[in-house]
Amino acid sequence: MAFSVNTNAGAMAALQSLNATNRTMETTQSRITTGLNVASTKDDSAKYTVAQTLRGDLGKLNAVTSSLNNAKSVTDVAIAGAEQISDLVNQMKSKALEASDAGLDQESRKAISNDLLALKKQINTVIEGSSFNGTNLLKGTPGTPAGTDADGDPVAAVPGTGGKVSALQSISDGSTLTVNNQGLSTAAAEAFGAAGTDTLITNLQGDDVEGDPDAGTPVAAKGSFAADELLGKLDTFFEEVKTSLSDLGAGSRQIEGQLSFNSNLSDVVTTGIGNLVDADLAKESANLQALQVQQQLGVQALSIANQSPQTLLSLFR
Structure with missing residues (x-):
């Protein structure tokens, strides 16, 4: 894989994964807050x-x-x-x-x-x-x-x-x-x-x-x-x-x-x-725990991916 400071493919992939996790977490939190699995026609018409x-x-x-x-x-x-x-x-x-x-x-x-x-x-x-x-x-x-x-x-x-x-x-x-x-x-x-x-x-x-x-x-x-x-x-x-x-x-x-x-x-x-x-709150609670772990891992992965271009500096020493 080519090294570039213009494009950080790993960071973009980590960001997409983190965004997906955040969207799923928002949905889960909404279900827990409202107690509804279908709160809007956007959920299931x-x-x-x-x-x-x-x-x-x-x-x-x-x-x-x-x-x-x-x-x-x-x-x-x-x-x-x-x-x-x-x-x-x-x-x-x-x-x-x-x-x-x-x-x-x-x-x-x-x-x-x-x-x-x-x-x-x-x-x-x-x-x-x-x-x-x-x-x-x-x-x-x-x-x-x-x-x-x-x-x-x-x-x-x-x-x-x-x-x-x-x-x-x-x-x-x-x-x-x-x-x-x-x-x-x-x-x-x-x-x-x-x-x-x-x-x-x-x-x-x-x-x-x-x-x-x-x-x-x-x-x-x-x-x-x-x-x-x-x-x-x-x-x-x-x-x-x-x-x-x-x-x-x-x-x-x-x-x-x-x-x-x-x-x-x-x-x-x-x-x-x-x-x-109605939402299954026991199931949603379990999902929330898993999503919180995924969110923390996603933040760590994005942080690591953002640091990878810094390795290029060692080539110019």
């Missing part, structure tokens, strides 16, 4: 684009989960209210049955009537308070679905006047999960009168009078007869409360099932993204 699509799906799943959690909260509040109403109606039924005793004195009936008024007020308070984030599934009119009448003629759906809750159910077809308004405020008003209208209960305090709603001037039932009438209305209301509890329970179980599925699906998608782009 195919894996990066697939991972980005999955990240988009994961974001959609998070939105669906948030929607379901809101629906679950609304439904759980309604269930708590309906269960409380069920207990209160049972107490009212017991009081009304007690007041239906024809041998009961007026003072006792008055005390029972006051208890019933307090229970009625409590039920109305529960209905009003069973709201979450502005949505109340107990207050309002439930509405009716489309169907046919007794003659087989189609009947259009009648929308309810109260709130209902809908939640996203899937990221693919935009389907929703709906829990309808139960209309217990309307049913309660039919059972024992709207708030401020206590005649059905206060009629228990009078002397026994058998009502006649079909008379020219309708006669209201009073005393034990009023208690019997109220008891019948309470039985009807209690059946509606039971139906509401069943509907709300079914809706809650459906929401919880969808939440569980979404949680599992999110875990699977997250794992899939990791399999595509």
Whole structure:
């Protein structure tokens, strides 16, 4: 090999090797810092684009989960209210049955009537308070679905006047999960009168009078007869409360099932993204150790190669 001070081939080769080692070390350090084997489309376009699509799906799943959690909260509040109403109606039924005793004195009936008024007020308070984030599934009119009448003629759906809750159910077809308004405020008003209208209960305090709603001037039932009438209305209301509890329970179980599925699906998608782009840190750590040794050797080799032209000076002594 010719000796030249103009061209140092050994130094150039050592420099190229050192540069290659430095580039590989930068890549390894980036993987260790980010924890990603594919952090950019420059690393691997195919894996990066697939991972980005999955990240988009994961974001959609998070939105669906948030929607379901809101629906679950609304439904759980309604269930708590309906269960409380069920207990209160049972107490009212017991009081009304007690007041239906024809041998009961007026003072006792008055005390029972006051208890019933307090229970009625409590039920109305529960209905009003069973709201979450502005949505109340107990207050309002439930509405009716489309169907046919007794003659087989189609009947259009009648929308309810109260709130209902809908939640996203899937990221693919935009389907929703709906829990309808139960209309217990309307049913309660039919059972024992709207708030401020206590005649059905206060009629228990009078002397026994058998009502006649079909008379020219309708006669209201009073005393034990009023208690019997109220008891019948309470039985009807209690059946509606039971139906509401069943509907709300079914809706809650459906929401919880969808939440569980979404949680599992999110875990699977997250794992899939990791399999595509996550770095093996144990492997990268081992590579970094080897590259650091290579870098030090490369610096030494370049230093030796840079010193080789100095041997030419000995030829001129």
